[in-house]
Amino acid sequence: xxxxxxxxVINIVGEPRYNSFLLHKIINKTMLHGRKQKAANxxxxxxxxxxxxxxxxNRKDDDNVLSEMHIIETVINKIQPKVFLRKKDIxxxxxxxxxxxxxxxxxxxxxxxxxxxxxxxTTEKKFxxxxxxxxxxxxxxEKGESIKKRNNYHRIAKDNEAFVHYx
Numbered sequence: 001x002x003x004x005x006x007x008x009v010i011n012i013v014g015e016p017r018y019n020s021f022l023l024h025k026i027i028n029k030t031m032l033h034g035r036k037q038k039a040a041n042x043x044x045x046x047x048x049x050x051x052x053x054x055x056x057x058n059r060k061d062d063d064n065v066l067s068e069m070h071i072i073e074t075v076i077n078k079i080q081p082k083v084f085l086r087k088k089d090i091x092x093x094x095x096x097x098x099x100x101x102x103x104x105x106x107x108x109x110x111x112x113x114x115x116x117x118x119x120x121x122t123t124e125k126k127f128x129x130x131x132x133x134x135x136x137x138x139x140x141x142e143k144g145e146s147i148k149k150r151n152n153y154h155r156i157a158k159d160n161e162a163f164v165h166y167x
Contacts, residue, residue: 017044018069022076025108029115030131045128046135047072053136075138079146080110083157090163097164098157110146114138117145 015024023043031039050068084101087094101109118127118134137144 015040018047020069022072022107022111023047023069025111026072026115029111030127042128042131046132049128049132050135071135071139075114075135076107076110078138078142079113079150080106081150081153082106083154084109085153085157085160088163095163096156096160098161099164110150113146113149117147117149120145 012021012024014020015027017023027036027040027043030042047068050071054068054071081101083098084105085096086099088097089095114134115131118131121130121133124130124133134144134146138147
């Protein structure tokens with residue numbers, strides 16, 4: 001991290017099909033071994049399945065149209081943490097102390113948890129099936145590995161909120 005205070009913010013252009021910064025981050029997080037095109041194809045297949053899901057289930061939001069991007073944004077908002085846990089050494093013990101978190105860091109952590117939760121699923125074989133199932137599970141029922149991770153994270157933060165004054 002730059003400590004001088006003078007740093008420049010890099011503006012990342014969204015991915016080409018949807019022009020979305022969020023999808024760009026999801027594609028980069030799903031990428032393994034530098035295979036970005038393969039990761040992009042997986043994410044686009046999941047988006048096509050989400051579009052079919054919207055049409056099949058007749059789901060509608062405020063604008064009477066439910067898009068696949070709306071589902072992705074809702075899922076990320078449900079997963080993202082409200083606090084950040086920082087390790088602090090107190091009396092020769094390492095304690096996770098909760099502090100406030102920025103919007104970008106919360107989104108980044110939510111995407112990481114979504115992809116990690118998808119990879120942990122064992123009921124599906126292909127990664128696109130795993131990612132789709134995790135997104136639908138979080139969207140409909142607020143279940144899934146990523147929600148468990150967020151709830152565990154918030155439980156630790158609540159347990160250790162007595163140590164906030166050490167930060």
